[in-house]
Amino acid sequence: MATKATGGIGRFAQDERRRDSDHVSFLKHKGFRWLWIALGLCLAAIAGYLLIDQEPRPNGGSWYGYTLGTIGFALILWLSLLGVRKRRINPGAWSLKAWTSAHVYLGLSLLVIGTLHTGFQIGWNVHTLAYVLMLLVIFSGIYGVYVYATLPQSLSANRKEMTRKQMLEALTAIDRQLESAAQPLGRAEADMVIAALEQDVFAGGPVARLTGSYPGCATARALRAIGTGSQAATRVTALLEKRSEQLAQIRGQLRIRAMLEIWLFIHIPLTIALLAALTAHVISVFYYW
Amino acid sequence: MAFLIRTIDLTAAGREIVRDRMVDQASLTIGRAAENDIHLPDLAVEQNHVRLVLQSDGTLLAAALGTLGFGLDGRTVTQGVIDPRTGGEIALGTARLAVARESDGNISITIRQIIPDEGKDDALRGFALASVLPSKRAMSWIFAGAIALLLLLVPIGSHLLRTPAKNDPEGKTPGQVLMDAAWSTGDLSLRHHSLEDNCESCHVKAFESVQDETCISCHKDTAAHAAMPRQTKGMPALSVGDALQWNIAQSLGKEGPLGCVSCHSEHEGKVRQQPASEAFCADCHDNLDSRLTDTKLADAHDFGKAHPQFRPVFYASFGATKPVRASLDTRPVERSGLKFPHDVHMNARGGAARMAVSLPRYGKPLECKDCHNLNADKIGFKQVKMEDACESCHSLVSGRTAGGGFSKLRHGNVKHLAEDLARISTGPRATPASSRKRPGQFARGGTYAADFGRPVRAYIGLSNALSEGGICTECHIPTRKAGQADLIPVNLPDRFLVSGFFSHEAHKKEKCTDCHAADTSKQASDLLIPDLKSCRDCHLGATAVKTRKIVPSSCAMCHSYHVPSGQWSPKGPEPHYQPAAPPLVRARVAAIAGTARN
Missing domain, CATH: 2.60.200.20 (Tumour Suppressor Smad4)
Incomplete structure (x- = not known):
């Protein structure tokens, strides 16, 4: 944590301030400014909902419902523009950190605004589809913030000061040794080694990556099959163990990366689906007014 | 080594x-x-x-x-x-x-x-999750495309390309628009449930809200609560938010706050519409006279606190063609044209009671139900028929028939009375076909008889019957019409309280005389309709606390919006309104003796 600059107006103090702010998490940006704004928005929305007595029951089509719906729609449009904003490196007062901070907190406030807009009327229709998509996007976003805050540490710990390239090179090094060490082996065992060597290091689908379970791992199979019967087999087994360890590190890396990235594969496509559902929701409501 | x-x-x-x-x-x-x-x-x-x-x-x-x-x-x-x-x-x-x-x-x-x-750097891409999942962009396009196509383009396209069909009040016509069920925000109410698959039957034009004329195309018989300009004038000012919404909505073609759909909010689930709250009525009817200065309606907002005195419908003068409405506070006098002291008939020790005890049909003193029987609607009573209710005591028997029975004067028409009286003088005749008889048997009461004198006796009889002290004037009031003796026709309305709903069935645990002061009424001119105060013994406004005696009563218990004399029933079988056939003609007149004037 950087220390706070005390006194002095010159370039130094200015730079210190900038450095300070550079190391503040986007969640804590400007003393949780956007958290308070979002909380205020939620409380105002809840208070309004409780104070207005809507007959026969709260409904998205009352004037308050339309107000909440308009706010929600505008928020969703703006939130989805983060993807555009982060690709534009512009000078100006538009800090990407402030934008991200607002994205997170205002996105969370949509849980309240969107839910109140439904009037707690849920059904099998395009309106609830939009609501559910919004919930999924928000929850995937919450997961994203959580893993971004926690997983990079374990990612770094798993690397053990190796780059990804080095991990692959280490595996290649073991493979070269395995190939020569396996020369004395018989046909069946040699085939096992070939299968292990030929299997793509990244083999396995998204589920395997997320769970870290690789039932089809040829290295593990070879390890189980080739015992310590001969000197050559012992050496191959020792090398296969090394390969297995190296694979485990790579797969650990894959698992953490997958957990770190999976939410975006929900968050982004569902955001676009949400925009489509939201369009259908708004148009259908007024088409069949 | x-x-x-x-x-x-x-x-x-x-x-x-x-x-x-x-x-x-x-x-x-x-x-x-x-x-x-x-x-x-x-x-x-x-x-x-x-x-x-x-x-x-x-x-x-x-x-x-x-x-x-x-x-x-x-x-x-x-x-x-x-x-x-x-x-x-x-x-x-x-x-x-x-x-x-x-x-x-x-x-x-x-x-x-x-x-x-050389390919080592490319291999690093395998670390990213993207290498084993479809691209985010492709997934986005597929999801968004599917939603836009199925939930937007298909319904809109089929709506624009359909052949508009005439509205089907039975709701048996299926809709033509595809996939628009996904647009429905909730099930339709029970009555409209058959229209569930036919959205365009109500949502006729794109981007146009449901119009009153569409509702009325099926609900032809529904009466307006009042003329629209008067309703608009009588309405209190809207809140800022509501006013803004209605301004915007009306500029976009939505019917105003008095349109059908603003109250009959649909897609609220497969339930029956609930009766409006007291506040809904009180919004306008509290201080209505301050906005609608020429209204005859008194302000009302709570039955226990502010409700005008009842104004029953009755005939205020003998033989009137139209009934009048007057507040019970003015002590109205009913001129039904009948003489009927309720107290004499209801006195358990009086002559009427004696007579009833002696008759096998009654066997005990008279009760209300001996004469008054509820209609099927349980609101009003069946017409009291002289032949059924009175004749056991007030006999019209005029002689014996040849078969051994009794002949009697017909009731209800003075012309018939005159004919029957004329026939008395001819006397009963024996059946001529029984056997051949000798001519010597010509005699009064015999098989062959004739009165060849002037028909004076019949005229005297009729005159006696119709004049003061005659048999007719026991119950009727004599009058003269075109120089001839006649009776004042009996005028009684079918229903006294025509702007409210009162179920006798719901009050069957009470005695009739708890509300109707019949046992002390000496004259038929007493209007025995209970007043507001007597109802308030049990019925107070919707905000009253329910006890064993007090029944909190909202407006909807006695009034309904489109049919003032009907009641909105939130429970029970269809229809929602009671009575089933709303009397749109406000006071249908029953002139029981009216035919006598022909």
């Missing part, structure tokens, strides 16, 4: 040249300088780069001689241990030195030049 140093080079043709040499010493140096045991002519390698030392436990200690590290099994280190039994690989520049133990116990070091792997 010795090191076997094996160098593998490749010829230009790709053939391997293998050179072996044995170095019998306990340690080796590796570097670019020629004096090293293993000499690697590679600029990336230091002059003296690594020393390998064979340790007592059989392992090899590899240590960098300078500050620059070296690759050991893929990672860069400055020192490391290699177990020759499992092997290891040292990377120096482009050279790879594989360490292994030979079967003779020597340690082999195989040196190979590797071709730099």
